[in-house]
Amino acid sequence: MTGVPALVAHGIEAGYEPGLPIVKGASVTVGRGEIVVLLGPNGAGKSTLMKAIAGLVPIARGTVTLAGAEITQTAAHRMVRLGLAFVPQTENVFTTMSVEENLVLAGHVAPASVRAARLAAMLELFPDLARQRGLAAGRLSGGQRQMLAVARALMIEPHVLMLDEPSAGLSPKLVRDVFAKLVEIRASGVTILMVEQNARAALAIADRAYILADGRNRHEGSAAALAADPDIAEHYLGLGGADASVVGRSAP
Amino acid sequence: MSLQFLADGLFAGALIGLGAVGLTLTYSILRFSNFTHGDFISWGAYLALGTVGALTGWIGPAARFMPFSFGWPLIVGGLLAMALTGLLALLLDAALFKPLRRTGHGIVMVIASFGASLALRAMLEFLFTSEPAYFSRAIQIAIPVGLGIRVTPDQAAMMGLALVVVIAMHLLLTRTHIGRSMRAVSENPALARVVGIDVAAVIRATWLIGGALACVSGIMLGLTVQIRPQMGFDLLLPLFAAAILGGIGSVWGAIIGGLIVGVAEAGAVQLIGSEYRSAVAFVLLIAMLLVRPRGLFGVREG
Ligand SMILES: Nc1ncnc2c1ncn2[C@@H]1O[C@H](COP(=O)(O)OP(=O)(O)OP(=O)(O)O)[C@@H](O)[C@H]1O
Ligand SMILES: [Mg+2]
Numbered sequence: 001m002t003g004v005p006a007l008v009a010h011g012i013e014a015g016y017e018p019g020l021p022i023v024k025g026a027s028v029t030v031g032r033g034e035i036v037v038l039l040g041p042n043g044a045g046k047s048t049l050m051k052a053i054a055g056l057v058p059i060a061r062g063t064v065t066l067a068g069a070e071i072t073q074t075a076a077h078r079m080v081r082l083g084l085a086f087v088p089q090t091e092n093v094f095t096t097m098s099v100e101e102n103l104v105l106a107g108h109v110a111p112a113s114v115r116a117a118r119l120a121a122m123l124e125l126f127p128d129l130a131r132q133r134g135l136a137a138g139r140l141s142g143g144q145r146q147m148l149a150v151a152r153a154l155m156i157e158p159h160v161l162m163l164d165e166p167s168a169g170l171s172p173k174l175v176r177d178v179f180a181k182l183v184e185i186r187a188s189g190v191t192i193l194m195v196e197q198n199a200r201a202a203l204a205i206a207d208r209a210y211i212l213a214d215g216r217n218r219h220e221g222s223a224a225a226l227a228a229d230p231d232i233a234e235h236y237l238g239l240g241g242a243d244a245s246v247v248g249r250s251a252p
Numbered sequence: 253m254s255l256q257f258l259a260d261g262l263f264a265g266a267l268i269g270l271g272a273v274g275l276t277l278t279y280s281i282l283r284f285s286n287f288t289h290g291d292f293i294s295w296g297a298y299l300a301l302g303t304v305g306a307l308t309g310w311i312g313p314a315a316r317f318m319p320f321s322f323g324w325p326l327i328v329g330g331l332l333a334m335a336l337t338g339l340l341a342l343l344l345d346a347a348l349f350k351p352l353r354r355t356g357h358g359i360v361m362v363i364a365s366f367g368a369s370l371a372l373r374a375m376l377e378f379l380f381t382s383e384p385a386y387f388s389r390a391i392q393i394a395i396p397v398g399l400g401i402r403v404t405p406d407q408a409a410m411m412g413l414a415l416v417v418v419i420a421m422h423l424l425l426t427r428t429h430i431g432r433s434m435r436a437v438s439e440n441p442a443l444a445r446v447v448g449i450d451v452a453a454v455i456r457a458t459w460l461i462g463g464a465l466a467c468v469s470g471i472m473l474g475l476t477v478q479i480r481p482q483m484g485f486d487l488l489l490p491l492f493a494a495a496i497l498g499g500i501g502s503v504w505g506a507i508i509g510g511l512i513v514g515v516a517e518a519g520a521v522q523l524i525g526s527e528y529r530s531a532v533a534f535v536l537l538i539a540m541l542l543v544r545p546r547g548l549f550g551v552r553e554g
Pocket of ligand 1: 016022040041042043044045046047048049089
């Protein structure tokens with residue numbers, strides 16, 4: 001990690017009602033070009049932290065900086081213009097719109113001259129979506145829907161891509177597919193921060209990881225070190241191997 | 253039995269449908285039943301009356317387009333009045349609904365809109381009295397079009413206009429960024445923000461469009477009956493029936509719902525008498541809510 005980090009969230013306190021923080025002073029730093037995963041038990045506040053960074057949940061305390069510029073109180077709809085893309089955990093595509101409309105809508109923040117090329121690039125990166133481009137997104141399979149959500153986020157050519165459980169509800173094969181795509185995306189220069197329950201599979205592609213519990217940082221370290229720590233493995237990673245892919249929940 | 257009720261019903265239905273399109277859009281994006289929509293219709297008619305009066309006062313009387321009852325002042329004045337009605341809706345939002353949106357729940361908004369509806373109507377009565385007004389006193393000759401049906405040239409023109417407006421709305425919602433943004437906000441406001449949509453701007457566009465469409469139905473109504481301050485409010489039940497029949501959020505649904513309500517009302521008047529006219533919309537509304545609450549073309553529960 002050299003130079004100014006791509007994304008820093010420092011001492012974040014955030015929640016849905018005033019005076020009732022869910023995230024209680026969590027901090028996350030993502031260096032340029034890194035893949036960082038956020039792990040932790042259900043209800044730890046991982047999604048709330050992601051939403052707070054993306055501007056969807058009000059931040060009571062702490063700061064967020066994107067490539068050195070403070071964006072703490074920036075409205076959510078301006079974040080994409082600054083190069084921060086977010087894929088929420090649930091309801092992350094417009095189900096009543098076609099695949100293509102989802103992509104076109106998201107690509108609108110880009111200059112008109114490059115929109116068509118971006119759409120073509122996304123359809124090339126995700127051949128499944130190209131075949132279904134006219135279909136209402138609500139009729140896609142869980143895996144295709146997740147691909148669409150990622151493709152939609154990439155339409156803005158983000159500097160930082162935030163993903164909340166991109167593999168939730170996917171079969172082991174699709175988990176591998178999605179993660180392989182993420183590695184490809186990172187190779188193209190995008191910085192990635194993601195929340196995952198498929199901890200082992202996520203650590204396998206990540207550089208570093210944070211473990212969040214009850215709204216606070218519990219552990220952090222390189223992905224390899226955390227994966228090798230028996231104590232952490234027992235408490236947070238489940239006991240299966242990378243491919244056991246214990247998927248705790250079904251798709252939304 | 254005469255088939256005239258079909259023509260009358262379709263005309264009334266087109267007018268109801270246009271009003272219902274605005275209502276269904278504001279409902280699906282702002283998520284409350286806006287009772288002022290009927291008053292936007294009345295205000296639209298009076299504003300058009302005002303702009304037409306100002307135009308003819310300024311340039312002098314204009315010849316009418318034979319065989320219609322109106323000339324270019326109604327076209328230009330109508331467009332102006334559409335913009336003004338849109339602005340009125342925007343103004344009301346800024347003054348009343350926007351502050352409530354931050355804290356209020358749906359029901360607070362509904363009640364606020366009910367109060368605003370009373371105020372808007374009272375203002376019209378104060379400004380124009382409750383004496384009826386007219387766009388034109390020219391007598392229209394109804395032209396036989398077969399099967400014993402007669403249609404006035406104005407009615408035919410307005411039906412054409414309604415069709416154009418609906419097609420324009422359809423294209424707006426499916427082909428333009430603002431239209432797609434409106435659909436996005438109506439489905440999932442949080443995700444809309446995530447993809448870069450300024451929800452406040454979409455809400456403003458929705459009021460402008462809803463107000464302008466209400467004005468069009470006000471003008472249609474004003475061309476066929478007298479213009480009175482409560483005319484739009486009286487239309488509220490058919491408007492809601494049409495919007496719910498068609499499915500909240502669906503433009504084509506609102507128009508088809510409007511046509512169904514219009515024809516059913518006209519049919520009932522012919523069959524059982526005009527006293528039961530307003531019961532028809534009510535019965536359709538309740539029946540639809542019981543049988544299929546998401547309406548004919550709706551995607552969500554209404
Ligand atoms: N929209 C909301 N309004 C109020 N409280 C919420 C909302 N969303 C989440 N919470 C609360 O915030 C807490 C943390 O939820 P959050 O979704 O951030 O957890 P998470 O770590 O992402 O869990 P999971 O692994 O299950 O996705 C939970 O106790 C939850 O009840
Ligand atoms: Mg979560």
